[in-house]
Amino acid sequence: MSRITDLKTYDFRFPTSATLSGSDAMNPDPDYSSAYLELHTDAGEVGVGFVFSIGRGNDIIVKAIDTLAERFLGKEIEPYLENMGSAWKELVYDSQIRWLGPEKGVAHMAIGAILSAFWDLKAKRANKPLWLLLAEMEPEELVETLDFRYLSDALTPEEALEILRQGQEGKETRIQQLLEEGYPGYSTAAGWLGYSDEKMLSLAKRETEEMGFSLIKLKVGQNLDDDLRRLSLVRKAIDPSVELAVDANQVWDVPEAIEWINKFHEFDLTWVEEPTSPDDVLGHATIAKAIAPIPVATGEQMQSRILYKQFLQAEAFGVMQVDAARVAGPQELIVQYLLAKKFDTPVCPHAGGVGLCEAVQHFAMFDFVAISGTRENRMIEYVDNQHEHFIDPVVIKNGNYVAPRSPGNSCQMKLEAVKQYEFSGQKGDGNV
Numbered sequence: 001m002s003r004i005t006d007l008k009t010y011d012f013r014f015p016t017s018a019t020l021s022g023s024d025a026m027n028p029d030p031d032y033s034s035a036y037l038e039l040h041t042d043a044g045e046v047g048v049g050f051v052f053s054i055g056r057g058n059d060i061i062v063k064a065i066d067t068l069a070e071r072f073l074g075k076e077i078e079p080y081l082e083n084m085g086s087a088w089k090e091l092v093y094d095s096q097i098r099w100l101g102p103e104k105g106v107a108h109m110a111i112g113a114i115l116s117a118f119w120d121l122k123a124k125r126a127n128k129p130l131w132l133l134l135a136e137m138e139p140e141e142l143v144e145t146l147d148f149r150y151l152s153d154a155l156t157p158e159e160a161l162e163i164l165r166q167g168q169e170g171k172e173t174r175i176q177q178l179l180e181e182g183y184p185g186y187s188t189a190a191g192w193l194g195y196s197d198e199k200m201l202s203l204a205k206r207e208t209e210e211m212g213f214s215l216i217k218l219k220v221g222q223n224l225d226d227d228l229r230r231l232s233l234v235r236k237a238i239d240p241s242v243e244l245a246v247d248a249n250q251v252w253d254v255p256e257a258i259e260w261i262n263k264f265h266e267f268d269l270t271w272v273e274e275p276t277s278p279d280d281v282l283g284h285a286t287i288a289k290a291i292a293p294i295p296v297a298t299g300e301q302m303q304s305r306i307l308y309k310q311f312l313q314a315e316a317f318g319v320m321q322v323d324a325a326r327v328a329g330p331q332e333l334i335v336q337y338l339l340a341k342k343f344d345t346p347v348c349p350h351a352g353g354v355g356l357c358e359a360v361q362h363f364a365m366f367d368f369v370a371i372s373g374t375r376e377n378r379m380i381e382y383v384d385n386q387h388e389h390f391i392d393p394v395v396i397k398n399g400n401y402v403a404p405r406s407p408g409n410s411c412q413m414k415l416e417a418v419k420q421y422e423f424s425g426q427k428g429d430g431n432v
Helices: 057-073 077-083 084-092 105-125 128-134 139-144 157-166 171-181 197-208 224-237 254-261 279-292 305-313 328-342 356-371 416-422
Strands: 003-012 035-039 045-053 183-187 215-219 241-246 297-298 380-384
Touching: 003 057, 003 084, 003 183, 003 416, 035 057, 035 077, 035 105, 035 183, 057 105, 077 084, 077 105, 084 105, 105 328, 128 171, 128 328, 128 356, 139 157, 139 171, 157 305, 157 356, 157 416, 171 356, 183 356, 197 215, 197 224, 215 224, 224 241, 254 279, 279 297, 279 305, 356 380
Parallel strands: 183 215, 183 380, 215 241
Antiparallel strands: 003 035, 035 045
16 A cells, blocks of 8 residues: 655746746736646555646646645555545535535636546556547546536436447547547647737747648637628638637627628638637527527636536536646546537647646547547647647647556646746746
8 A cells, every 4th residue: 555645736827927837818928827736645556636727826826726635645655546536525515615605716727636646656657648548548437537416417427338338349449549640630739819910920820831730729809890801811821621710718798799790601610719708508599599500618717516517507608628737636527528428519638828728638539439439529728838848748649639648647747847836926036
């Protein structure tokens, strides 16, 4: 038996606001940040997890991780790794923490970092990348780790089990396809609102012609005339076969969104992302009906599986997005994918921030192998940010994510390399 002997947290902040990388209509000057956790055992093992943020407040997340994780110090790790559902229940149903916001907010994201560290350890012990560990688990074992509370009107444990059992057929073939071909990606690198036209067009050509991406996404929502001009410039600069999507990052009210988006029809958009508040189920449903056939995409800031259930029931989006660091870890992400399968909705994960590409690729690949069985109309977001700081960074080949082969969740950072970005909390610290 091994015991958890140490829990180390770090507040890393990268000065991306200096180049306006990540800038959009709602978030004009983000400093990409990571609230990073290392879970150590007396066997010399390290499991890692993190929460992504955009600067101020990252220290709040770090403190939440510290507070929630300290209960595991000195405990044997095996009971948790053998019954992953137990750690979920211990954290999510802590009544005093839950009072702060049931299955939402900073505490919920901090729980996600802790559970991710447990799953990272489990995958490393099995000597498998996380996506393969999940894909090769028996359906019954996997369902036992999941929480279906509040979901039975949309997805029961029995239905989830049947979905996973059906996914067993052809699984080995899909694993081989994934290892040989990878998983489709798309690029947002050219789309930041703070970029000049010259930089936008240069990156759009690089991402499509050199890196092989078949979809480019642009940020919109500050000025309609400027949006139309930028979309027109990019559409003319890239190959006609390359698709376009846009992302408003929640900036519009519902009537404004409908009016604005209906001016975009000439660009044959693949989707319009986050047109309004991420919590507004009925608002999204209204927008989706009004702008058809352009699909609505959202989900990167949805805080729980319950919201996903409601969006799917209300037909409030045509493209579902997930975020690996927004919810309570792998189990909740798996439930989201099972819900998407039940409602026959494609999932295109949000990524791009520190570690998000590394993390979410595992769940998209697991979905292909064991749940949906398809990559059609599905792709993972990609932005070339901070990948050099990871031991096992994402690799893109011909516009596809190359399937990770190293054990774990791909989120372990090169600590010595990123120490210069650690935030001290003192006035004058350059990493704010």
